[in-house]
Amino acid sequence: MKSVIRSAAAWGGSVRVWMGAAPFLVVVVVFAGVYGGVADRLPDPLATHFRDGAADGFSSAQGFLAVGLAVPLVLGCVLGALVHLRVSAPDVPWLIAGCYASAAALGYALCGMLLANAGVGDASAARVTEQPAVLGTGVALLAGGALGRLLAGAVPPQPRRASGATPRLDLPAGTAAGWSRTISSTPLIALGVLLLGAGLVVGALADWLSAAGLLVGGALVLPPASVRVTVDRRGLVLSPTLLPGRLRLRRIPLDRVVEAGSRRIACFADFGGWGYRVRAGASGLVLRSGEGLVVRLTSGREFAVTVDDAATAAALLNTYADRARARQGG
Numbered sequence: 125m126k127s128v129i130r131s132a133a134a135w136g137g138s139v140r141v142w143m144g145a146a147p148f149l150v151v152v153v154v155f156a157g158v159y160g161g162v163a164d165r166l167p168d169p170l171a172t173h174f175r176d177g178a179a180d181g182f183s184s185a186q187g188f189l190a191v192g193l194a195v196p197l198v199l200g201c202v203l204g205a206l207v208h209l210r211v212s213a214p215d216v217p218w219l220i221a222g223c224y225a226s227a228a229a230l231g232y233a234l235c236g237m238l239l240a241n242a243g244v245g246d247a248s249a250a251r252v253t254e255q256p257a258v259l260g261t262g263v264a265l266l267a268g269g270a271l272g273r274l275l276a277g278a279v280p281p282q283p284r285r286a287s288g289a290t291p292r293l294d295l296p297a298g299t300a301a302g303w304s305r306t307i308s309s310t311p312l313i314a315l316g317v318l319l320l321g322a323g324l325v326v327g328a329l330a331d332w333l334s335a336a337g338l339l340v341g342g343a344l345v346l347p348p349a350s351v352r353v354t355v356d357r358r359g360l361v362l363s364p365t366l367l368p369g370r371l372r373l374r375r376i377p378l379d380r381v382v383e384a385g386s387r388r389i390a391c392f393a394d395f396g397g398w399g400y401r402v403r404a405g406a407s408g409l410v411l412r413s414g415e416g417l418v419v420r421l422t423s424g425r426e427f428a429v430t431v432d433d434a435a436t437a438a439a440l441l442n443t444y445a446d447r448a449r450a451r452q453g454g
Contacts, residue, residue, distance in 0.1 A: 171237075307409075318340060346364075
């Protein structure tokens with residue numbers, strides 16, 4: 125059991141290391157895509173420094189490409205290593221937020237430089253309007269930092285078992301029942317809409333490659349922002365309400381359920397924030413602090429979801445899990 129806990133903790137640490145490095149890898153991909161899209165319209169040399177909106181520093185196109193690819197990779201490695209060294213420290217979520225903010229600002233600057241040079245016959249004619257550039261950098265810093273802090277998990281306490289008795293629902297043999305509730309997070313929905321809206325504006329006014337990061341961010345944030353939680357003969361199912369069709373965010377069949385219970389969940393103390401969270405020994409969909417359904421799985425991990433009337437959901441899930449085990453035993 126100790127080896128399992130150590131392995132889970134190490135896996136959780138690895139996730140955080142990749143979270144610290146991932147935004148810089150995204151910058152590399154986006155920058156390379158933007159460069160490929162405008163390469164045939166770039167002067168050589170490029171304007172790479174501006175004073176009062178006018179170009180006063182220059183670099184070869186190939187040199188700028190090399191720098192634009194190398195700098196994010198080096199920063200990603202350095203900051204990923206720093207996250208690894210401090211993976212158990214309480215300030216790791218803010219360090220990861222800093223990684224996202226830095227990557228967003230760097231990506232905005234690199235791609236903005238390319239777009240400022242695109243279509244200019246002579247690099248000395250390139251111009252940058254200072255106020256929009258400063259505003260764009262500030263927005264990139266804030267949006268990147270907020271997304272990083274949202275995705276980063278706090279240093280979690282050791283996984284706790286669901287407290288108290290594990291009830292069963294008095295459901296007569298041969299009968300079926302279902303339970304369902306919808307949970308939503310207004311801040312997450314607002315963030316997802318903001319990211320998508322900003323991506324559409326950037327794509328329409330500048331370049332769709334430059335908008336890719338914002339659009340992907342919105343597409344990742346919105347699905348878990350509003351979810352229908354269902355317990356029935358299939359087990360536990362989480363379905364995003366903002367997406368059409370029969371898409372599933374998470375499904376836990378009955379044969380993976382050891383025991384279900386309910387307890388109070390503190391989103392930051394237990395999981396480090398809102399959204400779909402992963403930490404050592406547990407994962408969950410946490411959209412607020414309060415009552416939550418906690419399921420202990422056959423893998424030894426826990427899955428939690430903050431939802432009203434969690435005790436009823438736990439009792440019904442335990443009843444169906446008992447029936448499933450009885451059928452397998454028979």
